[in-house]
Amino acid sequence: MATQQFKAESKRLLDLMINSIYTNKEIFLRELISNASDAIDKSYYRSLVDQNISFNKDDFYIRITADKENRTLTIEDKGIGMTKEELENNLGTIAKSGSFAFKNEAEAKEGVDIIGQFGVGFYSAFMVSDMVTVKSKSIDSDKAYKWESKGAEGFDIEECSKETVGTEIILKIKENNEDEKFDEYLEEYRLKALIKKYSDFIKYPIKMLVKKSKLKEDSDKEYEDYLEDETLNSMVPIWRKNKNELKLEDYDQFYMDKHFGYEKPLKVIHASVEGAVSYNTLLFIPARTPYAFYSKEYEKGLELYSNGVLIMEKCAELLPDYFSFAQGLVDSADLSLNISRELLQQDRQLKFIAKKIKDKIKSELLLMLKNDREKYDQFYSNFGRQLKYGIYADFGANKEDLQDLIMFHSSTEKKLVSLDEYISRMKEDQKYIYYATGESIDRIEKLPQTEMIKDKGFEILYFTDDVDEFAIKMLMKYKEKEFKSVSSGDLGFENNEEDSKKDTEENKDLFEFMKDALGGKVKEVKASKRLKTHPVCLANQGDLSIEMEKVLSMMPDNPNLKAEKILEVNTNHEMFTAVKEAFANDKDKLKVLSNILYNQALLIEGLSIEDPVQFANDVCNLIK
Ligand SMILES: Nc1ncnc2c1ncn2[C@@H]1O[C@H](COP(=O)(O)OP(=O)(O)OP(=O)(O)O)[C@@H](O)[C@H]1O
Numbered sequence: 001m002a003t004q005q006f007k008a009e010s011k012r013l014l015d016l017m018i019n020s021i022y023t024n025k026e027i028f029l030r031e032l033i034s035n036a037s038d039a040i041d042k043s044y045y046r047s048l049v050d051q052n053i054s055f056n057k058d059d060f061y062i063r064i065t066a067d068k069e070n071r072t073l074t075i076e077d078k079g080i081g082m083t084k085e086e087l088e089n090n091l092g093t094i095a096k097s098g099s100f101a102f103k104n105e106a107e108a109k110e111g112v113d114i115i116g117q118f119g120v121g122f123y124s125a126f127m128v129s130d131m132v133t134v135k136s137k138s139i140d141s142d143k144a145y146k147w148e149s150k151g152a153e154g155f156d157i158e159e160c161s162k163e164t165v166g167t168e169i170i171l172k173i174k175e176n177n178e179d180e181k182f183d184e185y186l187e188e189y190r191l192k193a194l195i196k197k198y199s200d201f202i203k204y205p206i207k208m209l210v211k212k213s214k215l216k217e218d219s220d221k222e223y224e225d226y227l228e229d230e231t232l233n234s235m236v237p238i239w240r241k242n243k244n245e246l247k248l249e250d251y252d253q254f255y256m257d258k259h260f261g262y263e264k265p266l267k268v269i270h271a272s273v274e275g276a277v278s279y280n281t282l283l284f285i286p287a288r289t290p291y292a293f294y295s296k297e298y299e300k301g302l303e304l305y306s307n308g309v310l311i312m313e314k315c316a317e318l319l320p321d322y323f324s325f326a327q328g329l330v331d332s333a334d335l336s337l338n339i340s341r342e343l344l345q346q347d348r349q350l351k352f353i354a355k356k357i358k359d360k361i362k363s364e365l366l367l368m369l370k371n372d373r374e375k376y377d378q379f380y381s382n383f384g385r386q387l388k389y390g391i392y393a394d395f396g397a398n399k400e401d402l403q404d405l406i407m408f409h410s411s412t413e414k415k416l417v418s419l420d421e422y423i424s425r426m427k428e429d430q431k432y433i434y435y436a437t438g439e440s441i442d443r444i445e446k447l448p449q450t451e452m453i454k455d456k457g458f459e460i461l462y463f464t465d466d467v468d469e470f471a472i473k474m475l476m477k478y479k480e481k482e483f484k485s486v487s488s489g490d491l492g493f494e495n496n497e498e499d500s501k502k503d504t505e506e507n508k509d510l511f512e513f514m515k516d517a518l519g520g521k522v523k524e525v526k527a528s529k530r531l532k533t534h535p536v537c538l539a540n541q542g543d544l545s546i547e548m549e550k551v552l553s554m555m556p557d558n559p560n561l562k563a564e565k566i567l568e569v570n571t572n573h574e575m576f577t578a579v580k581e582a583f584a585n586d587k588d589k590l591k592v593l594s595n596i597l598y599n600q601a602l603l604i605e606g607l608s609i610e611d612p613v614q615f616a617n618d619v620c621n622l623i624k
Pocket of ligand 1 (some may be wrong): 031035036039077079080081082090091096097098099100115116117118119120121122123167
């Protein structure tokens, strides 16, 4: 049985093309400029392979002309042009791309990076025009032809006069309607902005006569308008240049010109990768935290270019959340774009590039941490919190990537240190990586729980961000060393633990009494061996620490989880003599003392006391 051919309703297809493919009408200019650039590329290429064809470098530009009176916008090039047949075939057949065919023929040759591939971009002109006229003269013909169409109804072709080889696309811009202002596509400022946005890195100059004003001759206050030819695009994508040709100032300038930021970036990463997927990338780490960075408003992403043409302003898939501070762009010819060139299909290449970019940012940060500590400290003060969130997020899926990049304030070094640095300084008899949690470094410095650990000469990491302890719980270990809170039940000091057990055993009844006096607020009262000069402190058992309880209690949907608290009593402290005496002679007094001591421990911990009035009265009664 003979296979039947599909038929297409070309009118309906064109209607679909015009109205459904692109979400954004303004991209028509990008498409037409890209076509003009392709036409010049082809002409240049032909001159290389065909000796009969010469080229004049001065003709390699694209001209935009807006005529408000006649409502026309013209895009003109002196590229390869089209014959009558080509006009018919390329502009008369949807999804026929002369450019794609050309690229395939020229595949083996260097230096051809043609943009067009789907054969649909041209029709986007109908989104903003009632009528499109194309005048073209091919490099292979003496005659010029005019193609004209009002859209779905079809097109006419006739011979016309045209001096130079190349193509002129004349758009009759639609009248404004209730929803849309088409007028703006005739406005100089809007055209300039569109070119800057989408076509800034088209490699040929995009010229336009722009209105300027100057002082009239023989006058010092009267001005007159005049027109001047201006090139509107920057042309050379700096990221495609060789790194050796570029100075730091060039990158800084580019960063500011592109409005990534108002001041120089902290770090520039420029990489060109050749391989299964080739791409260039230029990444920046800002010197400051961007506006609203730690809020939902902040939108992460890199600019995505295909052959120098902007495809997406913020491609979020290129950055993991924990590196959302990175700015910049990726340019690759290997992306599988979908037909509207606006969105990417679930793209393997994009995933590949994203993974490489993540690895690159990580390795650059590690180098900075090692070789340029001052800079890393600056980076970390802005974005360290984001890295710690990254460890905690997604159930710790990215902790391996991030654990070497985080830092905490050290009790011994008095500055931020990495986990690796901490490990390298650990004492022989030190089992754990110790940390203490609190509102500020000052406050943690004074925590009674840190006394004995400091006394032993062990370093303590200070956690001052809410996320710190959550991140560390996710990490659990670093290089086989477990983390241990200074408030945790077992600190891993063998002798001390033994002493404390003995002391607790000796005062068993007393501690039991105190526990009862506190009415279930603590799980246990016991002798402490982590205290030296302070009378009491709180320790905790179980996974939820006292600090975590504090963080959770501040959340909008407070889960009301409580840490299991233990009141530790310093049996070497003078106060303990009074406690023992009260236990022997005045149990009511011990009840009061127990509450005072417990409330003191809460205050030191930064927790609020349940009944401050009672506490104040108790203290007063003691003073009396
Ligand atoms: N200014 C021009 N000069 C010469 N040929 C052109 C010009 N504009 C369009 N063409 C021809 O018309 C064809 C169709 O253009 P169109 O913009 O629809 O698709 P494309 O550029 O090939 O692909 P894409 O849809 O990816 O942009 C082009 O492939 C090219 O052969």
